[in-house]
Amino acid sequence: MTQDRATAPDDGIAARRAALHLIEQATGGQRLMSETIAAGALERLSPPDRARAQRLATQVLRQLPTADRALKPFLTKQPPLAVRNALRLGAVEIMEGAAAHGVVNAMVQIMSKGKRTQSYKGLVNAVLRKLAEEPPEAWARMPVPKLPNWLRGPMVEAWGRKSVEAMEAVQAMIPPLDLTPKGDGAALAEALGGDLLPTGSVRLREAGQVSALPGYDTGEWWVQDAAAAIAARVLDARPGERVLDLCAAPGGKTMQLAAAGAQVTALDLSETRLGRLRENLARTGLGAEVVQADALEFDASEAEGGFDAILLDAPCSATGTIRRHPDLPYAKDGSEFGALIELQAEMIDHALTLLKPGGRLVFCTCSLLPDEGEVQVEEALARHEGLTNDLKALARPGIEPDWIAAEGLRLRPDFWAERGGMDGFFIACLRPGARDG
Numbered sequence: 001m002t003q004d005r006a007t008a009p010d011d012g013i014a015a016r017r018a019a020l021h022l023i024e025q026a027t028g029g030q031r032l033m034s035e036t037i038a039a040g041a042l043e044r045l046s047p048p049d050r051a052r053a054q055r056l057a058t059q060v061l062r063q064l065p066t067a068d069r070a071l072k073p074f075l076t077k078q079p080p081l082a083v084r085n086a087l088r089l090g091a092v093e094i095m096e097g098a099a100a101h102g103v104v105n106a107m108v109q110i111m112s113k114g115k116r117t118q119s120y121k122g123l124v125n126a127v128l129r130k131l132a133e134e135p136p137e138a139w140a141r142m143p144v145p146k147l148p149n150w151l152r153g154p155m156v157e158a159w160g161r162k163s164v165e166a167m168e169a170v171q172a173m174i175p176p177l178d179l180t181p182k183g184d185g186a187a188l189a190e191a192l193g194g195d196l197l198p199t200g201s202v203r204l205r206e207a208g209q210v211s212a213l214p215g216y217d218t219g220e221w222w223v224q225d226a227a228a229a230i231a232a233r234v235l236d237a238r239p240g241e242r243v244l245d246l247c248a249a250p251g252g253k254t255m256q257l258a259a260a261g262a263q264v265t266a267l268d269l270s271e272t273r274l275g276r277l278r279e280n281l282a283r284t285g286l287g288a289e290v291v292q293a294d295a296l297e298f299d300a301s302e303a304e305g306g307f308d309a310i311l312l313d314a315p316c317s318a319t320g321t322i323r324r325h326p327d328l329p330y331a332k333d334g335s336e337f338g339a340l341i342e343l344q345a346e347m348i349d350h351a352l353t354l355l356k357p358g359g360r361l362v363f364c365t366c367s368l369l370p371d372e373g374e375v376q377v378e379e380a381l382a383r384h385e386g387l388t389n390d391l392k393a394l395a396r397p398g399i400e401p402d403w404i405a406a407e408g409l410r411l412r413p414d415f416w417a418e419r420g421g422m423d424g425f426f427i428a429c430l431r432p433g434a435r436d437g
């Protein structure tokens, strides 16, 4: 019997090679892992290898400063990036307890197949062997990986050094899997052996393959970080209300609004991402009107008298999601954030024109930068006479009072640290006065 390339056992070479490609694109090509994967980087791999490649790349990027620190004593000068990344991957695997000989052999094989790397296979062999001789306790003593300076600077300015260190400690850990239940959260938590969080999400420590979990096929839940799920809870959609989800895809919040019984219009610019939203709606059996459009061009006449409520989950730096996407600090440098901040303000202004009198706008971003949260709200309040910031709407079940600031709800990765943390988010509920409504 012959095995095709995608399924033949290869001692993890294909998965590791693909992981190295993902890491190299993030560290050298400024491409997010999601972009490299969307461009087909993992297409030729078997499903288990695909999962392994993603897991390895994610873990290397999460532990990158630690791997560099561990490798430093064994390197007199820095080799080229492709070799450095191979050393980082080998180091992280060894530090995680993988059998050193298998890791070293695989990395040497990979180096020997590349034109740019073959002359370094001896170095990789020697360095990884030496590293494997270190006692495992040495790794436990390594300091928590720090964010790169371009992001650490503004974060320390916003939250203080101690808080940023607490966020980094959570970001260094593999995050739990959070699910939003379509129905009864307590029953779902029991069925899956998870924890029901005070805000209503179900948290699993060890998840394995998501699509193999009970209730996936029948659409009884969807994957959504506990912090992300709070925005739709703040909006508190009522059955029959007309609700616009203005940046909707892939639809985590759309599904919450639809599950609450609202009549939802889910709008997004990206047709590709809307494809995922449609799949999610089909799997969960939930309904929404799906519109592909630029939010800024969606006009009030299409809204037929306006919406009762709008959820604006605006495009942002995504700096709150680093514990799930540790490639972000390496693939980005902050240069795009100014344009996003301007877009967010335009979107807030436009969303206010689409509301019915007496309607509400929930604005949120998965960002840890106040310019994309607190400052947006301060500036919106200054631009719009009569606009009010409804802080009472933020006091939902499970929300701790000290998470609510003067500008809105500030969620951070180091909140619930002992439970595994949460994504960074900012959420505010704005109510226009007579002129804006």
Ligand SMILES: C[S@@+](CC[C@H](N)C(=O)[O-])C[C@H]1O[C@@H](n2cnc3c(N)ncnc32)[C@H](O)[C@@H]1O
Pocket: 246, 247, 248, 249, 250, 251, 252, 253, 254, 267, 268, 269, 270, 273, 293, 294, 295, 296, 313, 314, 315, 316
């Ligand atoms: C933070 S994501 C939304 C996540 C989504 N709310 C959820 O919970 O699954 C931001 C979304 O904004 C969309 N977007 C970016 N610019 C847009 C625009 N001008 N008009 C509409 N959608 C836009 C992106 O395609 C992306 O899907």
